[in-house]
Amino acid sequence: MAPAAAQSERKRNTTNLTKHLSKIHSEVHKELQLKRAAATENPAATPTPRPRYQSTLEAAFQKGKTYPDDSPRAGNITDLIAKMICLDLQPISIVEDRGFNALMKYVDPSFKMPSRKKIKEETITHMYTAFCNEVKRTLENAESVVLTTDMWTSRSTQSYLTVTCHFVHDWQMVEYVLEANCFTEQHTAANISLALKRITDHWGITQKVAAVITDNGANVVAAVHQAGWTHYPCFAxxxxxxxxxxxxxxxxxxxxxxxxxxxxxxxxxxxxxxxxxxxxxxxxxxxxxxxxxxxxxxxxxxxxxxxxxxxxxxxxxxxxxxxxxxxxxxxxxxxxxxxxxxxxxxxxxxxx
Structure with missing residues (x-):
């Protein structure tokens, strides 16, 4: 018997097949010779076979599957989407946009986009609660705070009252927007004063207010005085x-x-x-x-x-x-x- 190496070599040899084509199928052999000559003269014209990659067994099983509801990675991605909506003032409906879904599908095919309801009622609500608790803990350690407040009108002609708190924490100036809510009451000094006291009571800083800075509106100035705080006009x-x-x-x-x-x-x-x-x-x-x-x-x-x-x-x-x-x-x-x-x-x- 011939050695295994010689048998393997004969198996990979195409000389016998070429001779067979030359003797029995002359037309086919002639066409093959022309193709070989053309490939030798112009190698770029010869199409390169596309490499085939075999996916792993794990990847094959994961294809088409999504993360379970309790997946840490899915939860982290959902939290990042909610933070993006808040930081960039994006509409919550972005989770339903086709382009955004296509992007996330490409980034991580196993991630299932959460619904608008889940983002609004669960993710953002939980983030808001956690951040409020963190702000309250920080305000508890503040010896005194300064408030800035302003009443303004939106493009839809709705009135809003915004209150911002400023204080020093760990030798750093810190500021938090405590509230920016629609103000439906009449803009009297009494109503504004009640709203300001309600906000400071909620955050536990009523007795820590050292001063309040507002514009020169007579009603806002009077509201600060009625609350028992020191008022300073906004220099800007x-x-x-x-x-x-x-x-x-x-x-x-x-x-x-x-x-x-x-x-x-x-x-x-x-x-x-x-x-x-x-x-x-x-x-x-x-x-x-x-x-x-x-x-x-x-x-x-x-x-x-x-x-x-x-x-x-x-x-x-x-x-x-x-x-x-x-x-x-x-x-x-x-x-x-x-x-x-x-x-x-x-x-x-x-x-x-």
Missing amino acids: HTLNLVVKDAIKAVPEIVNLLHKCSAIVTFFHHSSKATEKLSNLQKQLDMPEHKLIHEEMNLIQPTIEALRLYEQATQEISSSKQVSMSKLHLYLKQLHLYLKHLHLYLKQRHWYL
Whole structure:
């Protein structure tokens, strides 16, 4: 008998088959020779067989299966989806979107997307309860807190009351939004005061409130006083009022703003006018339209003054640093600049 290696070698040899084709099936042999010659001359034209991969036994069994309800991985993914909805202000209905489901199916085919009801009534509710308990534990260790509150109106013309708590924890400035609820009562000082006391009682900080910072609304200021707390006006809001009153006091600036507003309104309400303006600018190779030189003399120093107000507002509104000590410096800087601006405008007869 021939050795096993020789038998294996003969089994892999195609010489006998080639001879058989040459003698018995000459046409087939001729076609095979032509294909071999073409492949030798142009190897790129020869299709490369696609490699076949055999899945493991475990992967084959898992294909098409989903995680059980008590799976830690499925729970972690669901929690991350709920956090994404809260952090990015996404609608809860995103769990029903086809594109999001396709993405998650690709990321983890075994994960089953939870329903909107489960996300809302279970996952987010549990997260909210856990976070509230954590905030309460932190507030218990706070010696004193400062509140900032504001009443505002949404785009749907609904009134809201928002209360934010600020305090120092482990030598770090900390802030929590305690509540932002729809305010359906009349905006009287008594009603606002009751709402504020209800919120502080719920969080156990009524006796820890050192001060409350609000805008200059008479009803809100009175509400803070009725609650027995010290009130401080919001410096950023006061700056905003100063800028508005200063602009109203200069007729030239008011007229200039009216012109700008009328131009913007006209082009926003007419797509044809906007397209025509764009075409004209391209044809004439012109930059964006600018104000005439006389008006620029007024608007440039005004813009510089507004920049100072913006910078002061941003610095004072910092929630990570104590900004009270900066008030005097910014007030002095603004006063000096406005004094120079007044002289500048007076020399050019803008003030009569």
